[in-house]
Each structure stands twice: as structure tokens, then as C-alpha cells.
Amino acid sequence: MTEKRQSIHGQWSSRWAFIMAATGSAVGLGNIWRFPYITGEYGGGAFVLMYLACVLMVGIPIMMAEVMLGRRGRQSPINTMESLSKEEGLNPAWRYLGWMGVVAGFLILSFYSVVAGWTLEYIFHAGSGSFLTATDGEISEAFDRLLRDPGQLLAMHTLFMALTVVVVAMGVRSGLERAVKVLMPALFILLLIMVGYAMSTDGFQEGVYYMFYPDWSKLSAEGFLAALGQAFFSLSLGMGAIMVYGSYLPDDASIGHTTVSIVLADTLVAIMAGLAIFPLVFAYGLEAGSGPGLIFVTLPIAFGQMPYGQVFGTGFFVLLLFAAWTSSISLLEPAVAWLVENRGIARPKSAAIAGLIAWTLGIGSVLSFNLWQDYRLFGKTYFDIMDYVTSNILLPLGGLLIAIFTAWLMSRKAVVAELGLGEGLVFQSWLFVVRFVAPVGVVVIFLHAIDII
Ligand code: TRP
Numbered sequence: 001m002t003e004k005r006q007s008i009h010g011q012w013s014s015r016w017a018f019i020m021a022a023t024g025s026a027v028g029l030g031n032i033w034r035f036p037y038i039t040g041e042y043g044g045g046a047f048v049l050m051y052l053a054c055v056l057m058v059g060i061p062i063m064m065a066e067v068m069l070g071r072r073g074r075q076s077p078i079n080t081m082e083s084l085s086k087e088e089g090l091n092p093a094w095r096y097l098g099w100m101g102v103v104a105g106f107l108i109l110s111f112y113s114v115v116a117g118w119t120l121e122y123i124f125h126a127g128s129g130s131f132l133t134a135t136d137g138e139i140s141e142a143f144d145r146l147l148r149d150p151g152q153l154l155a156m157h158t159l160f161m162a163l164t165v166v167v168v169a170m171g172v173r174s175g176l177e178r179a180v181k182v183l184m185p186a187l188f189i190l191l192l193i194m195v196g197y198a199m200s201t202d203g204f205q206e207g208v209y210y211m212f213y214p215d216w217s218k219l220s221a222e223g224f225l226a227a228l229g230q231a232f233f234s235l236s237l238g239m240g241a242i243m244v245y246g247s248y249l250p251d252d253a254s255i256g257h258t259t260v261s262i263v264l265a266d267t268l269v270a271i272m273a274g275l276a277i278f279p280l281v282f283a284y285g286l287e288a289g290s291g292p293g294l295i296f297v298t299l300p301i302a303f304g305q306m307p308y309g310q311v312f313g314t315g316f317f318v319l320l321l322f323a324a325w326t327s328s329i330s331l332l333e334p335a336v337a338w339l340v341e342n343r344g345i346a347r348p349k350s351a352a353i354a355g356l357i358a359w360t361l362g363i364g365s366v367l368s369f370n371l372w373q374d375y376r377l378f379g380k381t382y383f384d385i386m387d388y389v390t391s392n393i394l395l396p397l398g399g400l401l402i403a404i405f406t407a408w409l410m411s412r413k414a415v416v417a418e419l420g421l422g423e424g425l426v427f428q429s430w431l432f433v434v435r436f437v438a439p440v441g442v443v444v445i446f447l448h449a450i451d452i453i
Contacts, residue, residue, distance in 0.1 A: 023184065026262055058228065148370050168351040332358065407431055
């Protein structure tokens with residue numbers, strides 16, 4: 001009964017283009033800024049292992065499910081969920097899963113853009129050579145000074161949001177594909193160089209030990225939840241970003257293979273970022289758990305000391321900016337696709353409206369580092385709350401609902417047809433994981449964190 005839908009927003013030119021775009025979405029500040037600092041806050045090795053387990057057991061299967069739903073629905077996540085639920089004879093209220101994703105996207109982009117703004121600022125710092133002459137103390141003082149300056153933070157936040165809006169306005173396909181193809185490998189090589197530098201410092205052994213030796217006594221229930229949240233955040237899962245990218249995926253592309261490549265690339269980048277940063281933390285006697293400023297304090301010290309540090313430093317922050325850029329556009333795309341589909345608003349205007357909403361929400365994050373730093377809820381600032389609520393609650397909840405919808409409610413025929421894995425062992429294993437392992441994992445970690453188990 002279902003004739004094939006077409007997306008009104010167009011399609012990726014190939015499977016490869018989708019892999020590039022989805023990897024661009026996944027690889028970003030989450031890998032290079034968030035992964036090391038969260039790992040540091042939750043004590044290292046045990047957190048990393050738990051994170052890897054979440055990526056493998058929850059991330060891969062749910063990403064396949066999310067891409068699959070997107071491609072079958074071929075619309076914005078809100079309309080995709082509504083159409084698919086109607087097609088399956090389910091309650092169209094499933095569209096609220098799409099809405100939850102749109103809200104989560106705004107909340108994430110609001111603080112993501114502020115952090116990307118720090119990256120912008122650091123391109124100028126690195127470029128000016130100011131790291132070369134600064135002492136360690138001056139480098140961390142410079143970061144604190146930036147945080148205390150709401151005007152500067154706001155300016156950079158605004159600039160980054162404008163960059164995001166421009167690309168989304170042009171349509172995520174144009175220009176993006178070409179840029180990602182060159183920049184991702186470049187980022188990868190630069191990270192390799194950074195790991196190489198980290199190996200030459202005398203903190204390398206300690207850094208590797210810190211990242212991979214699991215001291216389970218250090219991992220709290222809260223840490224388990226943070227590992228799950230980091231897996232969702234880093235893979236761009238649970239809010240419709242991957243779903244909307246899936247809706248532009250050609251019919252003949254294999255969802256299993258593409259997912260595995262995306263997850264591998266994302267995980268590799270995170271591990272490399274950790275290997276580049278933790279040795280420096282120990283070599284320079286810094287604090288692994290020092291929070292969101294971690295890379296902005298450790299890396300500049302390294303750039304100040306390594307040969308060609310000015311060139312590498314500038315290059316690094318430029319590439320990090322691009323990584324953040326190709327991620328931020330995917331946070332806006334679900335909302336924009338909906339505005340275009342349901343409100344008939346042209347794409348550029350839709351992008352501007354959505355960007356303005358996220359920008360406004362971001363002002364709170366800007367202020368939470370200075371004027372509002374004492375306004376706290378459960379000890380958390382506005383910025384912390386945005387990050388916590390989205391990563392640790394909304395994304396895993398979105399993922400849980402995606403798993404339930406796909407593996408319990410959708411007809412098996414539809415799932416088999418769309419996934420294209422046949423009905424053999426691979427499919428059976430996937431179904432088992434999406435049915436049982438992923439949902440139970442998410443629920444147990446949730447309950448654990450609120451201290452029921
Ligand atoms: N995954 C990106 C990163 O690691 C951030 C991101 C982009 C994201 N789109 C998302 C996170 C959707 C959650 C949901 O930087």
C-alpha cells in the first residue's frame with residue numbers, strides 16, 4: 001500500500017555523501033571538547049569503557065533504527081513520525097517524539113554555539129602567536145578572562161550562529177559535501193600530530209593509563225548516565241538529526257554499513273582527542289577534572305611549546321570550528337525541514353527563524369559564565385543545565401522511544417524492507433539488541449541515576 005515517498009528537500013548524491021554528512025554531524029565539539037572533559041570529571045578509564053559499551057550496544061543499533069525511520073518517512077522527524085505511525089495503525093501522537101527532538105536541538109545548539117564561539121576566539125589567539133610567549137598561568141587566565149566577558153562571548157556566539165544559519169539556508173547539501181571531504185581528513189591528521197606530540201611528553205604513559213585503566217570505584221551511577229549521554233551526544237542520536245539526514249538517503253544504500261563507518265570514525269576521533277589531551281594534563285600538572293575549559297587550557301600550552309605551534313594551533317582551532325559547524329547544522333535541520341514542510345516558509349527564512357530561537361536561548365549560556373554564574377539549580381548553572389538535560393535525559397529518552405517504535409511497534413515487514421539486511425542472523429541480532437538490550441540498558445541507567453536500583 002505504501003508507494004515510495006520522496007523528500008521535498010532533495011537527496012544526497014550518494015551513500016558516500018550521506019556518510020560524510022552524518023560523520024560531519026557526529027564529529028564535533030562532542031568528541032574533542034566534551035569527551036575529554038567529561039572523562040576527566042568522571043575519573044577516566046571506567047568511564048571510557050562504559051562509554052564504549054554504550055556506543056556499541058546502544059549507539060550502533062539505535063543509529064540504524066533512526067536512519068531507517070528517516071528514510072522510510074522521508075520528511076522532517078515530526079512528519080516522519082506522524083506518517084509512519086499512521087501507516088502502522090499507531091497513535092499519531094508519536095509525532096511528539098519529533099517535537100521533543102526539535103526542542104532538544106534548540107537547547108543543544110544554544111550552548112553548542114557558545115562553545116563554538118570559544119573556538120572562534122581561539123583561532124585569533126593562536127593566530128596572533130600569543131600562546132608562544134604566555135606562561136601556563138597566563139594561558140588559563142586568558143580563558144577565564146574570556147568567560148568573564150559577556151560582550152565577547154555574545155559576539156562569538158552570534159557569529160557562529162550566523163555561520164550555521166547560512167549553511168542551513170543554502171540547504172545542507174550544497175557546499176557541505178565538498179568541505180567535509182577535505183576537512184575531516186585534515187582534522188584527523190592534525191589530531192594524529194597532536195597525539196604524536198603527546199607521546200613525546202613525559203605524561204604519555206600516565207595519560208594512557210588514566211584513559212584505559214578502569215578503576216570502577218571511581219564510577220558513580222551518575223557517571224554511567226554521563227557515559228550514556230556522551231554516547232548519544234557524540235553520535236548525534238536521539239533528536240532527529242540522524243533521522244532527517246536519513247530522510248535524504250538514497251534507497252539503495254546499506255544502512256548497516258553506513259552506520260558502522262560513521263560510528264567508527266566518531267569513536268576514533270574521540271579516543272584520539274583523549275590521547276592528545278590527557279598526557280598533556282599530566283605532563284603540565286593540570287587538573288583532569290577541571291571542566292569545560294579543559295582543551296582550551298591544555299592545548300594552547302602545548303601549541304606554545306611545540307615546533308610550529310602557531311601554525312598547528314591556528315590550524316587546529318580552524319578545523320575544530322569546521323567540525324562544530326558541520327555538527328551545528330544538523331541540530332537546526334529537523335526544525336527547518338518542518339517549517340518548510342508545514343508552514344511553507346522558504347528555507348532561508350526558516351533557517352533564520354530557527355537560528356534566532358537557538359541564539360536567544362544561548363544568551364543564558366553566555367551569561368551563566370559571568371553575570372548569572374550564581375544563579376544555580378541543584379548546583380548547576382544555566383549552561384550546565386542545558387547540557388545535562390539534553391545529553392543525559394532528552395537524547396537517551398528519544399533513543400529509547402525510537403527503539404520501542406522500531407522494534408516493538410512497527411510491522412516487521414516494513415522494518416525488514418527498509419533496513420535491507422534480509423532476515424538472517426545480522427537482522428536477528430540487530431532486532432534483539434534494539435528490542436531488549438538498548439531499551440533495558442537505557443532504563444537501567446536512568447533508574448540507577450535516580451537511585452532506584
Ligand atoms: N554530535 C555532535 C558533536 O559531537 C553534536 C551534535 C550534532 C548533536 N547534532 C546532534 C548532538 C544531535 C545530539 C543530537 O559535536
